[in-house]
Amino acid sequence: MPLIDDISTLEQSALASLQDADLAALEGWYAKFLGKKGSLTEILKGLKDLTPDERKEAGSRAHHAREKLEASYQARRQSLSRAQMDARLASEYWDALRPLQTGHGHQHPITQITEELEDLFTVMGFTVMDGPEVETDANNFGKLNFSDDHPARDMQDTIWLKGESALMRTHTSSVQVRSMQLLKPPFRIVAPGRCFRFEETDASHENTFYQAEGMMIDKDLSVANLIHVMKTFLSSFFERDVNVRLRPGFFPFVEPGFELDIQCLVCGGPGCPVCKHSGWVELLPCGMVHPNVLRAGGLDPNIWNGFAFGLGLSRLVMMRYAIEDIRHFLSGNLRFLEKF
Numbered sequence: 001m002p003l004i005d006d007i008s009t010l011e012q013s014a015l016a017s018l019q020d021a022d023l024a025a026l027e028g029w030y031a032k033f034l035g036k037k038g039s040l041t042e043i044l045k046g047l048k049d050l051t052p053d054e055r056k057e058a059g060s061r062a063h064h065a066r067e068k069l070e071a072s073y074q075a076r077r078q079s080l081s082r083a084q085m086d087a088r089l090a091s092e093y094w095d096a097l098r099p100l101q102t103g104h105g106h107q108h109p110i111t112q113i114t115e116e117l118e119d120l121f122t123v124m125g126f127t128v129m130d131g132p133e134v135e136t137d138a139n140n141f142g143k144l145n146f147s148d149d150h151p152a153r154d155m156q157d158t159i160w161l162k163g164e165s166a167l168m169r170t171h172t173s174s175v176q177v178r179s180m181q182l183l184k185p186p187f188r189i190v191a192p193g194r195c196f197r198f199e200e201t202d203a204s205h206e207n208t209f210y211q212a213e214g215m216m217i218d219k220d221l222s223v224a225n226l227i228h229v230m231k232t233f234l235s236s237f238f239e240r241d242v243n244v245r246l247r248p249g250f251f252p253f254v255e256p257g258f259e260l261d262i263q264c265l266v267c268g269g270p271g272c273p274v275c276k277h278s279g280w281v282e283l284l285p286c287g288m289v290h291p292n293v294l295r296a297g298g299l300d301p302n303i304w305n306g307f308a309f310g311l312g313l314s315r316l317v318m319m320r321y322a323i324e325d326i327r328h329f330l331s332g333n334l335r336f337l338e339k340f
């Protein structure tokens, strides 16, 4: 009977195309084969031309075909929905209790050493001071005994702020006069912080670097006190006995001024490549505070005196960790920072 053959053919092709249908195509598939205007309905219009027996047989065949296709349709729909949900669950998986994958942060090596230095000086009775990075010409130069045409001004390549007499401080010595105006003598201060100079960078020069200023004001202080404080600090810092020596040095705000050297920590004196075979390494400048600086800070030089020193903090950290290039510090290079 042709009509029954048509139903069989329809069933075959409907099942075949169901295998290829995705979720979006399913409704279309249903309408095409089982819908009110679908293929099956179309075939069944031929029933009226059949004999009653034939009609009965064909009707039953059509009923089974519809049931089978309906069931296949539901099964396909379910398996596609489940697959879609599984894919979503897999891709959107989030375990709120899973430990974070990122590493732990830690302090920058400069910050570590700054805190260590603050601790060592605090033990010796020093107060930690802070000063602004944007400074007045007066605090950075004028009150530190740099005259307007003083050649020493040219020693500093200064970053000036546009249209103002303000500048980026070139050294932490700018905190000296601030401290004298803020504190009642006698006092001892240490002031670590950032400094700026307008210069070409290379392995030992940065436009942004770190210093720590030290200053002690009292009555009748001498170079011996300066040497003692420096020796005590350096021996604690390097965790061994450090020998120091002074050579003359010139800075407008100290008189006399010195360059302090330490005996080479690598060879201990006989000479090696690190100390360029001299046995000594230049470490920090220092001196007795110039009377003009005391006056600028409001102190009477006939009553008060003191010493000051300027530690190259970046350099100290480089020595401690054998870092070969100062530019690593502000590079933001995590592979460098992770070592500390």
Ligand code: DAH
Pocket (backbone or CB within 6 Å): 170, 171, 172, 173, 213, 214, 251, 254, 257, 285, 286, 287, 288, 308, 309, 310, 311
């Ligand atoms: N401020 C000087 C500089 O950056 C260093 C310095 C020299 C500081 C002598 C001092 C000092 O306190 O006494 O070049």
